[in-house]
Amino acid sequence: MKSINIGMIGYKFMGKAHSNAYRALPMFFPNSIQPKMKVICGRNEESVSVAAEQFGWEEYATDWKELLKRDDIDLIDINAPSNVHKEIAIEAAKAGKHLYCEKPLAFTLKDSREMLRAAEKAGVKHMVGFNYRFTPAVILAKKLIEEGRLGKIYHYRGWFLQDWITDPDFPLVWRLQEEIAGSGAHGDLGAHLIDMAHYLIGDISEVIGMNETFIKERPLPTEMDGLTATSGEGTEKGPVTVDDATLFLAKFANGALGSFEATRFATGHRSTNSFEINGSKGSVIFDFERMNELQVFFEDDAEDVQGFRRVLATDTGHAYSEAWWPSGHAIGYEHTFTHAFVELMDAFREDRQPVPNFEDGVKCQQVLEAVDLSIEQKKWIKVSDL
């Protein structure tokens, strides 16, 4: 197998990020199985045709059901809004297509389990878009934990802070409508936090949370694109039906304690995706806005030089460093997607499931839902009860 033919559904922010990543593979990972950018699909013919040309797809299509019928498509990449993930994924699996799906996998735990079952029944490969796992500094944190260099883990602190909707006049984009997005900061940002914690620390066993929608009504949009939108003067308003912020506490199965904060109201924080981990022998701090670095602290450093030190995780010897630039030449957000697709293509070569896959998507959904339930019932919820 030399290449995998891709049919991609969605062409906005994530569609662009995915396309860019597919294009990087032949140049930077020439030994990988290569993705062939066959068809890009979206409902608006004018826009999707422009995207096809700009992003470098061979063809465009406007009907995803027709796309599934094509014999020359091996994998369906779903990056349309969350309300269509389930139907497309299940139909694509039935058509024998391999799957890549953006997060959060589905609206509900039940839906995500159905998606996983459909993929397993069809015997196709399935992957979920938790791209931040593929940041070299995050991989370094994982390595330090696995090698026991941080000792017994006591604390995990995760926070994903954005501020793109603090203006009360920012329009009611689809991400603020429950029927399209499923949830707000919780599913959009919290999903990344939960997956990161699963990857680094392990299973979350119990949670208790709180949430808030600070701005209850917003003007209807006249145009939206990615995270930007406009609305006219005095435009009619509609209700915001998702959370603006969700916070929760967690207990991990291994005894560690966790705290999580996902918000779109952290003024000044454009996209601060961070964690801090404290163990008996050391600590690490990561902030995606400085994604090439990991702050590390080791308890057994000589006392007179103890302190957090900055490790450049894109230097020689770190994950994926050989594929990119000479030491010290940084990489960016888009590279996390390229790395995710390298994992996907490796899974094809080694005939195994890629990681993270729909099982990880379901696990994440289980925690998201446990937090929602804890908010509703105002009490701790055991994740395994769901």
Ligand code: SOE
């Ligand atoms: C918007 O909040 C968003 O683009 C998310 O949808 C992404 O998953 C996250 O990576 C960055 O922020």
